[in-house]
Amino acid sequence: MEAVIVVVVVVAVICLALLSSSVRVLREYERGVVFRLGRLVDLKKPGLVLLIPVIDKMERVGLRTVTLNVPAQDVITRDNVPVRVTAVAYFRVIDANRAIVEIENFLAATTQIAQTSLRAVLGKAELDTLLSERERLNEDLQKVIDQQTEPWGVKVSIVEIKDVDVPENMQRAIARQAEAERERRAKVINAEGEFQASAKLADAADVMSRNPTTLQLRYLQTLMEIGGTSKSSVVIPLPIDLIRPLLDHAATPAQDSTADHPALSGEDPQ
Numbered sequence: 001m002e003a004v005i006v007v008v009v010v011v012a013v014i015c016l017a018l019l020s021s022s023v024r025v026l027r028e029y030e031r032g033v034v035f036r037l038g039r040l041v042d043l044k045k046p047g048l049v050l051l052i053p054v055i056d057k058m059e060r061v062g063l064r065t066v067t068l069n070v071p072a073q074d075v076i077t078r079d080n081v082p083v084r085v086t087a088v089a090y091f092r093v094i095d096a097n098r099a100i101v102e103i104e105n106f107l108a109a110t111t112q113i114a115q116t117s118l119r120a121v122l123g124k125a126e127l128d129t130l131l132s133e134r135e136r137l138n139e140d141l142q143k144v145i146d147q148q149t150e151p152w153g154v155k156v157s158i159v160e161i162k163d164v165d166v167p168e169n170m171q172r173a174i175a176r177q178a179e180a181e182r183e184r185r186a187k188v189i190n191a192e193g194e195f196q197a198s199a200k201l202a203d204a205a206d207v208m209s210r211n212p213t214t215l216q217l218r219y220l221q222t223l224m225e226i227g228g229t230s231k232s233s234v235v236i237p238l239p240i241d242l243i244r245p246l247l248d249h250a251a252t253p254a255q256d257s258t259a260d261h262p263a264l265s266g267e268d269p270q
Helices: 002-022 096-101 106-123 127-132 134-152 168-210 212-229 240-260
Strands: 023-026 030-036 047-050 056-062 066-076 082-093 154-165
Touching: 002 023, 023 030, 030 096, 056 096, 066 106, 082 106, 082 127, 082 134, 096 134, 106 134, 106 154, 127 134, 127 154, 134 154, 168 212
Parallel strands: none
Antiparallel strands: 023 047, 030 056, 066 082, 082 154
16 A cells, blocks of 8 residues: 555656646747757747647747957957957847757857957958947948858847057057147148238238328337337337438428528529
């Protein structure tokens, strides 16, 4: 009797174990890839899944977007500058069957593809391009990685370059280049200002040449500005043209008085 009870208990435990192994529950973001005697059967959707004990085996596959931090890679750019680049990639499984059947471990494989593609794509770009055209490089990286992972049922949606570490000596060279570029722009702007000022001065000279009095008034205005703002003594040469009218006016009465008195002029009154 006791032997029968033991057998019944063992059979019950085995049945419970088989029953528990045949029942699976899939969440909304999961899919079940079922193999029956080693052959792929229909993909199981979220909900309650019943499996044949011992015969069926199921692999769970998540369909949520995975954030992949690409390890730092040492890259030599096209212009032979060594840099250290880190990136992040976002991908998701769009075909669970292929993600299980076509590749052993799609996560590890995608990580390796991202690292090699990062070195390959950035190695063809120059340092200036790497620093200033990241959006275009991100798009190129996304296309290259996605083309290689598409046969596995993996879709790479976004690839972003996070950080670019440039050697210290190269940073100093870039700083000098930027400083020289700004000095060049300053000189060009200064030259353009001088050119425009000279053109305006030439126009002003043409206007003043038509009326000499204008030049005299401008001279007097300059003297007034200097006298109002300067705290020191300023010696300014006085143009003879400015006082010539005064000299002519002073000389005219003297000539008239000489004409009125012939004796003063040395002429004989007779």
